[in-house]
Amino acid sequence: MPVTERERLAAAGRAAGLRLSDADAAALLPAWKRYLALVEQLRASVPPEEGNDAG
Amino acid sequence: MMPVEPLTSAPLVQIARSLRRRHVSPVELMEAFTRRIEAAAGLGAYITLPDERARREAKRAERRLAQGEAGALLGVPIAVKDLFQTRALRTTAGSRILRDWVPTRDADAVTRLRAAGAIIFGKTNLHEFAYGVTTANPWWGVARNPHDPSRSPGGSSGGSAIAVVAGLCAGALGSDTGGSIRIPASLCGCVGLKPTVGAIPLGGTFPLGWSLDHAGPLTRTVDDAGVLLDVLSGGDAGHRSRRVRTRGLRVGVLRGPIVRNVQPAVSRQVDAAAAALRRRGLRVREVQIPEMEWTVATQLVTLRAEASAVHARWIRSRPRAYGPDVRTRLQLGALVSGADYVLAQRMRARIRVAMGRVFDAIDVVLLPTTPITAPVVGERRVGWRSGEEPVDGALVRLTAPFNLTGLPALSVPFGAAAGLPIGVQVVGPLHQEARVLAVGRLIEQDAPRLPSPKVGRE
Numbered sequence: 093m094p095v096t097e098r099e100r101l102a103a104a105g106r107a108a109g110l111r112l113s114d115a116d117a118a119a120l121l122p123a124w125k126r127y128l129a130l131v132e133q134l135r136a137s138v139p140p141e142e143g144n145d146a147g
Numbered sequence: 148m149m150p151v152e153p154l155t156s157a158p159l160v161q162i163a164r165s166l167r168r169r170h171v172s173p174v175e176l177m178e179a180f181t182r183r184i185e186a187a188a189g190l191g192a193y194i195t196l197p198d199e200r201a202r203r204e205a206k207r208a209e210r211r212l213a214q215g216e217a218g219a220l221l222g223v224p225i226a227v228k229d230l231f232q233t234r235a236l237r238t239t240a241g242s243r244i245l246r247d248w249v250p251t252r253d254a255d256a257v258t259r260l261r262a263a264g265a266i267i268f269g270k271t272n273l274h275e276f277a278y279g280v281t282t283a284n285p286w287w288g289v290a291r292n293p294h295d296p297s298r299s300p301g302g303s304s305g306g307s308a309i310a311v312v313a314g315l316c317a318g319a320l321g322s323d324t325g326g327s328i329r330i331p332a333s334l335c336g337c338v339g340l341k342p343t344v345g346a347i348p349l350g351g352t353f354p355l356g357w358s359l360d361h362a363g364p365l366t367r368t369v370d371d372a373g374v375l376l377d378v379l380s381g382g383d384a385g386h387r388s389r390r391v392r393t394r395g396l397r398v399g400v401l402r403g404p405i406v407r408n409v410q411p412a413v414s415r416q417v418d419a420a421a422a423a424l425r426r427r428g429l430r431v432r433e434v435q436i437p438e439m440e441w442t443v444a445t446q447l448v449t450l451r452a453e454a455s456a457v458h459a460r461w462i463r464s465r466p467r468a469y470g471p472d473v474r475t476r477l478q479l480g481a482l483v484s485g486a487d488y489v490l491a492q493r494m495r496a497r498i499r500v501a502m503g504r505v506f507d508a509i510d511v512v513l514l515p516t517t518p519i520t521a522p523v524v525g526e527r528r529v530g531w532r533s534g535e536e537p538v539d540g541a542l543v544r545l546t547a548p549f550n551l552t553g554l555p556a557l558s559v560p561f562g563a564a565a566g567l568p569i570g571v572q573v574v575g576p577l578h579q580e581a582r583v584l585a586v587g588r589l590i591e592q593d594a595p596r597l598p599s600p601k602v603g604r605e
Contacts, residue, residue, distance in 0.1 A: 104482050105478070105481075105482070108481040108482055109463045109481070110462070110463060110466070110478055110481055111463070111466060112478065116466065116474065116475070116478060119471060119474075119475045120475055120478055120479060123475055123476075123479050124479060124482065127447065127448075127451070127479060127482075127483075130443070130444035130447055130448070131444070131448060131487050131490065133444055134441065134444050134445065134448070134490050134491065134494055135490060137441060137494070138490055138493050138494055138497075
């Protein structure tokens, strides 16, 4: 189980078929964290899809 | 015959007229531009210099002009961003991956330029695969601002803007996915037009983001942009723009959080441009578009995903073949989920509706093209009272909204701060390029004179 943000990023990269070197991961981590924060802000401002509340 | 050297920094319209009247020959003109290119080699404007083929085209144009043939651009040298395919002429997209690619076709935009008689005058430098706004290209050289070579020209069409401003061509072709025509136009001090989405065909143009990509001209004057727009689009908006009645048009000067962090000198020039329009009889007021607050996040998610789709194979199999900044952006894009992309498109739809509503009450929006003047090459962050912002993010903050919405947007030089040009942006409703150009022309007429570029001057 990945526990740190770096490990989560590495796992996500593997799942996406990327070959991330240590330097790649170091460069990617701040961009990825900023990306996740922006997506969270977007999610908070757009009403959820109706399907999420069904059933 | 007239002296040819002054024509190298003249408007395209004047160059075309001088050629038609046979006051100057296309070959002489080409040679004069070539001398300028040699003098300005340190600016890194070109990836592939105009060669023997351009000379043959100039000779052919000379014969056609002698026979009385006409053509909007007959014999006019146009530089082309190296993202557009050119038949039998190397097209690298600013990359190492495509360093030896010689296409077998012309991009549609290039075909239209040739049909109007233009000479394809070299391929200009760009940010690698057009995926960035500095044109600090790791494979083809760092491009530099003609007004101060220690500073960036912006990008991704940085080489095209340099070529226009330094007098290395009569006009240039660029592309714009988040501001890549307007940003370098603003930082270098020329006119840059991103027309309505789809107005200029993108066939044969290496894609960056399929729903955000636009093609358009970079020129020395608004009139020149209109001429190139008409050639590239096959329409007549540039021509019609001269007949647009501007008195009484409603101008909305953008206010709100998205323009809170803008250098004071830039804000002052936008206000001065608005005041100039008011003096010419336009009705100027302030306008707010709260949904613009979301354009940075929406553009980022959309572009990361779309660019990653274009490069899906190479970024996995050959990551080292990319420069570090583009590699990171593409790797991040590979991590964007479908749900995130859909989320961004839902927000994009809201932004489109909001901007459409704004144009019920006004005719054009006025705002800075970039919140800052040209940054020093390699500068990563810009400081505001409220905190720091990445330079790349600041440069696209006020241009990317109009890639998301597809609205026509024009950057016009309006004054300078510490010798560095400032661009004012005019945005109109979809397909209203004529109106945007007409307002841009008024701004141009009242613009303070720009300092001359420091490099490439005789």
